[in-house]
Amino acid sequence: MNKEVTEFIKDKTLINGQWLEAISGKKYPVFNPATGEQIVLVPDMGQADTRLAIEKAEQAQKLWLKQTAKQRSIILKRWAQLVEAHLETLATILTLEQGKSLAEAKGEVTSSINYIDWFANEAMRVNGDVLPPSAAGNFEFVKKRAVGVVAAITPWNFPNSMIARKVAPALAAGCSVVIKPAEDTPLSALALAALAEQAGIPAGVLNVITASSGHEVGQELCANPIVRKLSFTGSTEVGKILSRQCADTVKKLSLELGGNAPFMVFDDADLDAAVQGAIAIKFYNSGQTCICANRLLVQDGIYEAFIVKLQEALGKLRLGNGLQPDSTHGPLINEKAIQKVDSIVNQAIEQGARLVQGGSYLPEIGKQFFNFTILADVTPEMDVFKTEIFGPVAAVYRFKSEEEAIRLANSTNYGLAAYAYTEDKGRIFRLSDQMEYGMLGINTARFVSETVPFGGVKESGIGREGSVHGIDEFLEMHYVCIKN
Ligand code: ADP
Numbered sequence: 001m002n003k004e005v006t007e008f009i010k011d012k013t014l015i016n017g018q019w020l021e022a023i024s025g026k027k028y029p030v031f032n033p034a035t036g037e038q039i040v041l042v043p044d045m046g047q048a049d050t051r052l053a054i055e056k057a058e059q060a061q062k063l064w065l066k067q068t069a070k071q072r073s074i075i076l077k078r079w080a081q082l083v084e085a086h087l088e089t090l091a092t093i094l095t096l097e098q099g100k101s102l103a104e105a106k107g108e109v110t111s112s113i114n115y116i117d118w119f120a121n122e123a124m125r126v127n128g129d130v131l132p133p134s135a136a137g138n139f140e141f142v143k144k145r146a147v148g149v150v151a152a153i154t155p156w157n158f159p160n161s162m163i164a165r166k167v168a169p170a171l172a173a174g175c176s177v178v179i180k181p182a183e184d185t186p187l188s189a190l191a192l193a194a195l196a197e198q199a200g201i202p203a204g205v206l207n208v209i210t211a212s213s214g215h216e217v218g219q220e221l222c223a224n225p226i227v228r229k230l231s232f233t234g235s236t237e238v239g240k241i242l243s244r245q246c247a248d249t250v251k252k253l254s255l256e257l258g259g260n261a262p263f264m265v266f267d268d269a270d271l272d273a274a275v276q277g278a279i280a281i282k283f284y285n286s287g288q289t290c291i292c293a294n295r296l297l298v299q300d301g302i303y304e305a306f307i308v309k310l311q312e313a314l315g316k317l318r319l320g321n322g323l324q325p326d327s328t329h330g331p332l333i334n335e336k337a338i339q340k341v342d343s344i345v346n347q348a349i350e351q352g353a354r355l356v357q358g359g360s361y362l363p364e365i366g367k368q369f370f371n372f373t374i375l376a377d378v379t380p381e382m383d384v385f386k387t388e389i390f391g392p393v394a395a396v397y398r399f400k401s402e403e404e405a406i407r408l409a410n411s412t413n414y415g416l417a418a419y420a421y422t423e424d425k426g427r428i429f430r431l432s433d434q435m436e437y438g439m440l441g442i443n444t445a446r447f448v449s450e451t452v453p454f455g456g457v458k459e460s461g462i463g464r465e466g467s468v469h470g471i472d473e474f475l476e477m478h479y480v481c482i483k484n
Contacts, residue, residue, distance in 0.1 A: 004089045005096075010190035011040050013210050015049070016056035017203025023048045028212035030187060033099040033331045033368050034321040042186050042210045050220040053178045053207040057149045058226045060204025061176035065146055069123045072172060076120035079199035080113050083164075083192070087113075090191055094160050095322040097187045099330035099368070100285050102322055105160075111449070112164035112192070115466065118450040122471045123172035137484025144475040146174030147252055148228035151221035153214065153242070155234045156333050157288045159185035163192050165454075165465050166231045167206060173474035175229070176205045180217050182234075184333055186210040214238070222246045229474060232256070233290075236414070236459050254463035254473045256290065256455060258388045259416030261437075262409035263293035263445070266402070267301035269421035270443070275309045277421060277445035278394065283317065283372065284446075286329050287392040288337070290460075291417035291439070291448070294389055295378075296396045297405050303398050307376055310394060311357055314372045319365055331368035332391060341370050341391030344384055348375050348395065351382040358393070380408060388414075402427060410436045416456035419445050438464075 011027075012019035021027075022043035029038045043049070064072070083090065090112075091105035100108070128143035150170045154162040163179060170177050181189035189208050196206050211217045221227055222245035232242055233256040243253060263281065265274045282293040298306045320327030332338050338361055345359050358373030373393040378384060384395050399405045409418060418437040422428060428442050438456040441447050448454060453464035463473050 004086070005092050008086070008089050008093060008191040008194060009040050009187055010194060011042055013043050013045070013190060013208045014193040014197065015053045015207045015209075016060070017197065022046070023052070028183070030097055030184070032096050033333055034323070034366055036367060039096055039187065042190070044212045045209045046211065046216045047220045050178070050209050050217045051224065053209055054149060054220070054224050054226050056204040057176040057178050057207055060202060061146070061149055061174070064171075064176055064202060064205045065174040069126060072174065073120045073123040075200045076116055076123065076168060076172060079196050079201065080116040080120060082195040082199050083109065083116065084113050086195060090160060090188065092323070093191050094188050095330070097185045098156060098159055099333065100322050101327050101330055102325070103328075104285060105322065108158055108161045112161045114450040115161065115164040116168040118466070119168035119172040119471060122169065122468065126173065126471065126475065134481070135483070139482040139484075140480065142477050142479050145478045147474055147476050148175060149226050150175045150177045150229045150231060150474060151180065151227045152177055153180045153218065153221070153230070153232045153234065154182060154189070156182035156185040157285055157290075159188035160192065162233050163189050165470075166233075169465075169471045170231070170474045171201065171205065173471050175474050176207075178207045178209060178221065178227070180209050180211065180214065180221065183212050183214065218242060219245060222251070223249065225249045228252060230254070231473065239461065252473070252476075254465065255461040256463075256465060257416075257459060257461040258414055259290040259292070259456065259460055260294045260386070260388055260412040260414040261291055261417045261419065263296045264405050264409060264418075264420040264422075265296070265298045265302065265306055266405070266420070266422040266424065266427065267299045268423045269302070270423065271302060271305060271309060273443060274421035275306065275313050277419065277443075278310060279313050279317070281419065281445035282394050283314075283329060283392050286332060286370070288333065288390050290388075292390070293419060293445070294395070295385065295408075296394055297399050297408055298396055299405070300398060300400050307356060307374065307396060311374060314357070314374070317372060319362065319369050319372070321366070329372075329392065331366055332370055333368070335368065337390065338368050338370060341389065341393060344387055344389055344391070345373060345375065345393055348378060348382055348384045353378045353382060353384070353395070380411065386412065402430070406431070406434050410434075413459040414456070415458035416460035417441070
């Protein structure tokens with residue numbers, strides 16, 4: 001490992017500008033999912049550490065808020081520049097702890113730079129309103145104020161960019177943050193924190209709590225009244241727990257939860273583009289994203305042709321250790337994930353799905369590698385229809401009419417991302433009207449960037465991240481009426 005990578009793999013966490021061990025002295029190991037090797041031991045923190053970080057964040061926020069928007073913006077820009085200067089190092093650390101290919105890791109770090117830079121600019125555009133007076137001579141206005149201390153709980157599938165997408169708007173708005181990265185992937189968060197410190201983000205404004213389980217830390221983040229906002233990305237199941245835990249202190253919430261994305265391919269679609277789109281969004285991050293195509297709904301007339309082409313295209317992908325240049329796709333995050341995907345596939349086959357290819361894990365590459373899999377003839381009656389697969393398994397369904405496709409696509413409690421491939425203009429408008437999703441890609445499957453209001457409806461979440469709206473999640477309206 002090169003020297004810079006070693007330097008940025010931290011074995012302590014940043015609280016109030018100091019690199020600390022857990023108060024209990026406990027540590028836990030972080031593993032490389034491609035090899036199973038231990039990378040480092042990090043602090044295994046609990047309630048007392050979390051409370052300390054929250055209290056320090058509260059003190060720091062008061063001073064951070066006194067800086068002008070321009071001063072905050074300049075510091076955030078410096079952070080973005082430092083992340084860019086260390087892109088290779090951050091991407092390597094990301095691949096080491098998460099497994100994705102180095103190319104995907106570089107893409108993720110680049111998106112972090114874009115988020116930080118975007119919100120550095122947005123910091124300068126937090127304006128209020130002057131209202132028409134409700135009584136003669138009054139002066140009435142609305143200003144926007146930072147919500148205060150923010151808790152950010154982030155997942156392991158994008159350990160770098162999920163930090164940037166939450167922390168940058170929070171800091172731009174004038175909030176301070178306590179981050180709880182996923183237990184499997186704390187190293188990207190710690191490396192980003194080190195660069196934030198170098199960029200001049202003051203002590204206590206950005207704090208990280210590492211822990212081998214989210215439970216105890218999560219409880220403190222939710223119950224502590226100093227925390228005024230929770231921004232969470234993860235499973236719907238945990239999102240519901242956190243939302244219940246936040247009820248007692250009535251915190252502002254942003255929840256980016258699970259998805260069950262339909263990927264619809266109509267008879268009139270450009271078949272090659274649809275196959276490319278399916279490969280890009282189904283197998284991205286080895287199928288471990290909340291916007292991955294979870295149900296490939298393909299119309300009768302091109303159904304078999306689509307499957308043949310999908311299989312051909314899969315033949316060009318290569319599973320392997322993400323650090324090897326020829327690997328396009330990496331392992332799943334841990335053994336639990338492998339077992340879950342394996343049982344989803346077996347259950348679908350037992351219920352009548354046809355295994356076109358894959359369907360097993362590949363211990364010859366590494367314990368946590370699952371083969372690219374296609375399941376055909378999947379039906380809405382099978383359990384997999386309702387399950388977020390989170391692995392490299394394409395489940396392909398057949399439909400006859402547009403009405404049926406829309407009905408199937410919407411028959412889920414989730415509502416994050418949806419995709420459709422069709423050349424019919426009328427249908428495109430009907431889909432954009434009728435699809436019950438926060439985001440819809442037509443003839444494209446990769447549209448997420450810092451300019452996009454990312455988020456879902458139904459049980460996929462509350463709130464939006466990114467775009468001009470992202471900063472509002474960390475602001476509150478404050479109305480003032482000055483009587484004449
Ligand atoms: P995933 O399915 O992506 O693993 P999780 O919802 O389990 O999603 O995890 C996302 C984040 O939520 C991680 O940082 C994890 O540690 C945290 N987490 C899991 N359970 C809890 C909990 N009970 N309280 C707080 N955070 C939790």
